[in-house]
Amino acid sequence: MRIVVIGGSGHIGTFLVPRLVRAGHDVVNISRGQRSRYVDDPAWAQVRHVAADREGEDRDGTFADRVVGLRPDVVVDLICFTLESATALVERLRGETGHLVHCGSIWRFGPSLKIPITEENGAPPIGEYGIGKAAIAKMLQEESRRGGLVTTSLHPGHIVGPGWHPVGPLGNLDPTVWRKLSNGEPLEIPGIGAEFMHHVHADDVAQAFEAAVARREAAAGEDFNVVAPSALNVRGFAQIAASWFGQTAELRTVTWEAFRRTTETEAAQASWEHLVRNHYFSIDKAHALLGYAPQHEPEDAVLESVRWLVEHGQLDVAGPLKI
Incomplete structure (x- = not known):
């Protein structure tokens, strides 16, 4: 498949992009091009790079068109932080691609009331960042469950x-x-x-994203905690x-x-x-549906x-x- 990774030069992408290349996919990385990868890997030689300022192009209403123009089978969005940006991408990808995999955050849930925290029992979010991430996850789930674009949201812990x-x-x-x-x-x-x-190791997060791509039917319309064991x-x-x-x-x-x-x-x-x-999360759902097995x-x-x-x-x- 052709997979477009938005923000593939960052923490998660450093490990995810080589994983996708080794799995046989045609990978395109969209980034601002201002930062080198954290870990070198020969697989990067097979990756097409597209330089883009997402924030600026979102303001101009052109970023989603850029993504669609790359004709992706799958889009992995690692750097979306506002509901407006996520909604614009979903509306443009609807009918144009097969799967959108979004990177959220464990901060979509607020202070713990019961642990471990599952995808169902988390408290309402606090703070602008957490509230925004929760809103995006809800929008994506609703989009898929009403028959629109197939989406999956993964929610990492503190990436190291x-x-x-x-x-x-x-x-x-x-x-x-x-x-x-x-x-x-x-x-x-x-x-x-x-x-x-x-916490969670960046390569374990990459493992979860790769699994979500590979197990599209199991991941469709779902959200997952992605943390260490x-x-x-x-x-x-x-x-x-x-x-x-x-x-x-x-x-x-x-x-x-x-x-x-x-x-x-x-x-x-x-x-x-x-x-x-005071966060401590369960990964049972990710293990059961995606086969997620963090190594760190x-x-x-x-x-x-x-x-x-x-x-x-x-x-x-x-x-x-x-x-």
């Missing part, structure tokens, strides 16, 4: 892998947490440290991360008010956004990311990794 900073034990991207843990310094954590975050809470994440450097984490619980006083505003808000949701536990995926950053001089730590 080589080449970029992971969401750390405090629920933000502040790299100082790794220096403190690697040096055995005290780490202040807001609350009691029992809040969950659900387990989740980490704050204190467990911190203890595991410290052990990579031969340390034991010294954790000091503080109130959110105290945490905000000693943390940069952006980092403190990111911590709140991640931890207030969350700590292994984060370790791969941290190791890459240390080896490339992009992370300040107090000593070498011991594993």
